[in-house]
Amino acid sequence: MRTTPRSDRLHIAIFGKRNAGKSSLINALTSQPVALVSDVPGTTTDPVYKAMELLPVGPVVFIDTAGIDDAGELGRLRVKRSLSVSNSADMALLVVDSLTGPSPIEQNLARRLAARNLPVVGVLNKSDLVSPEEAQELLERCRVEIGVNFVAVSALTGSGIGALKEAIIGKAPGDWEGPPILGDLVKPGDLVVLVVPIDLEAPKGRIILPQVQAIRDVLDSDCYCVMVKENRLKDALERMTTLPRLVITDSQAFDKVASQVPVGVGLTSFSILFARHKGDLKTLVAGARRIESLKPGDSVLIAEACTHHPIGDDIGRVKIPRWLDKKVGGPLKYTWHAGGGFPEDLSGFKLAIHCGSCMINRREMLARLSALREAGVPVVNYGVLISYLHGIMDRALAPLGCTDGGASHRGTEGVI
Ligand SMILES: Nc1nc2c(ncn2[C@@H]2O[C@H](COP(=O)(O)OP(=O)(O)OP(=O)(O)O)[C@@H](O)[C@H]2O)c(=O)[nH]1
Ligand code: SF4
Ligand SMILES: [Mg+2]
Missing domain, CATH: 3.40.50.300 (P-loop containing nucleotide triphosphate hydrolases)
Structure with a gap:
């Protein structure tokens, strides 16, 4: 322990x-x-x-x-x-x-x-x-x-x-841990598939924290766990004699994975599971739906809970701004915040986008969401945003019994 x-x-x-x-x-x-x-x-x-x-x-x-x-x-x-x-x-x-x-x-x-x-x-x-x-x-x-x-x-x-x-x-508060990662979505004996791309952003020689925690939750739930890279998923599914109860993927591979997982098999992302475990999924889903009202030139806050070193096509610095600008039809005005504390003046932001918050606890994430709520700033997280932009949010939320929206980023330790 x-x-x-x-x-x-x-x-x-x-x-x-x-x-x-x-x-x-x-x-x-x-x-x-x-x-x-x-x-x-x-x-x-x-x-x-x-x-x-x-x-x-x-x-x-x-x-x-x-x-x-x-x-x-x-x-x-x-x-x-x-x-x-x-x-x-x-x-x-x-x-x-x-x-x-x-x-x-x-x-x-x-x-x-x-x-x-x-x-x-x-x-x-x-x-x-x-x-x-x-x-x-x-x-x-x-x-x-x-x-x-x-x-x-x-x-x-x-x-x-x-x-x-x-x-x-x-x-000691009894509810400090929040909802389980996935324990309530499966039953003993179920098969759970974890899809983990091993790319440039994956830390050398190890598996990132949210994936390790998800494996532990699968084992605690008396389920079977199969872990594959996204290019092995199709083959793995074909070899299975029983369909999995749940497939959990890194958000960035969601599109590709969604096209291979049979309709009827629960599919979600690590980020969405952690958005629920760590924060307030409904608020994050509502934030995703506000993207439709963004206009070029609007101010957007991108907040990351740790100061990991951005690599090449970094999700928060490069990919998300690129996807959002394309969706909105022109450049938005971005402000980045990384690490502890939180910007005091949140006025003027039309949307906040938070990382998967794997390095902070639930209460801190809820405090950040509440500061944004008080300032009237809608908020979404990386995983929910990605699933929304790829048009797969509703499918990713379905296994959680939620149709109102959420996910995370994978830096050195996190989730996407
Ligand atoms: N007699 C006695 N002295 C104590 C006790 N607890 C702390 N002290 C003494 O009080 C002084 C301050 O203790 P600290 O633990 O440094 O106090 P602190 O609240 O952390 O102080 P700051 O870091 O300066 O805010 C030290 O000289 C301690 O030895 C106690 O229960 N009994
Ligand atoms: S998801 Fe985790 S690793 Fe990525 S920025 Fe947030 S706290 Fe850091
Ligand atoms: Mg002291």
Whole structure:
């Protein structure tokens, strides 16, 4: 389980004022000196990620952040960065120092987290520095003033860490994983065919993450898995004595694959499966349908969740703009965004096109979709867009029981 991709782990962010003991807490929770601790306020400047197993929740990643009371120009930037972690967090720990007690800073933060529907566990740290009676009073004050239940701990001595883990387990959202990749579309004994082109964009000597995850889901579903390159599909289908329940292809080979898979056999793409698993398929399908109203000169945002190195005919930089300009009948105005964060000013975009988001978790993808929705910008992803432009979106959505539209890009790790 140590190799569970980070994007599939429950993300638990640790927030609090400088010196509250956030880094000490992450070390106590993981029993490892992963984060830098010192009595100088402002020691942690950038988010620090530490993956571990937290049974029975499973694989989690703790995120240590800079203090939310940091001052000065640089301090404000650090606070902004810390708060942006809440976009990808599935739950939060809010740390209060026993020596200072709760303040409006933690109250405001708790309100912000509640507005994002993030479950919060309060942590009253440094309880070794106050008497048990004072700790009890502080716990009650924190609960009343901040509005969440608190657990008293000492990151230094380890007291209360077990109780904190239990509180985390009790508060962990049950639905953080989202729908399965394909487990609900097959039944035990079914045959599933995965079509994987091995081209220039395929990483050397290995199979990309979404394909590996799909294989694992096939096995978890007690199904058989056949994996072929697109030029072997016809031959493979002819050799089969039973038709497959589902054929899943890389989006870029969809056209060719669709012409070889018998009508009646479910056909979809990795990107569409991951669009559903990671995001909101209906929103992405609705975004695809908005392509019809685009006009030459309209502004389009192309967002990729990681900064993979673009190769030759890169999907986001070259292919999609080429296909879209052709469809619209003239050049559109493109803005590219790659990696973490998200553009703050989304006004003016007529459409956003997102990659398959294999490197970010579901909550972060949903946060991006919600920022676009609030700005009134329709959004589609690579896979849904490709299936739409090739006129095969409805066929690709049919196995998912969805006729309102979605897919991803394959960089060094992703899907197309
Ligand atoms: N006595 C006691 N000291 C603690 C405890 N937790 C942390 N400290 C001390 O408090 C100081 C700050 O701890 P950090 O873990 O660096 O605090 P932080 O919240 O990460 O601080 P920044 O990164 O600066 O925001 C260090 O000197 C720690 O040794 C605790 O439970 N008890
Ligand atoms: S789909 Fe491509 S760009 Fe997006 S996160 Fe995955 S590898 Fe990066
Ligand atoms: Mg720190």
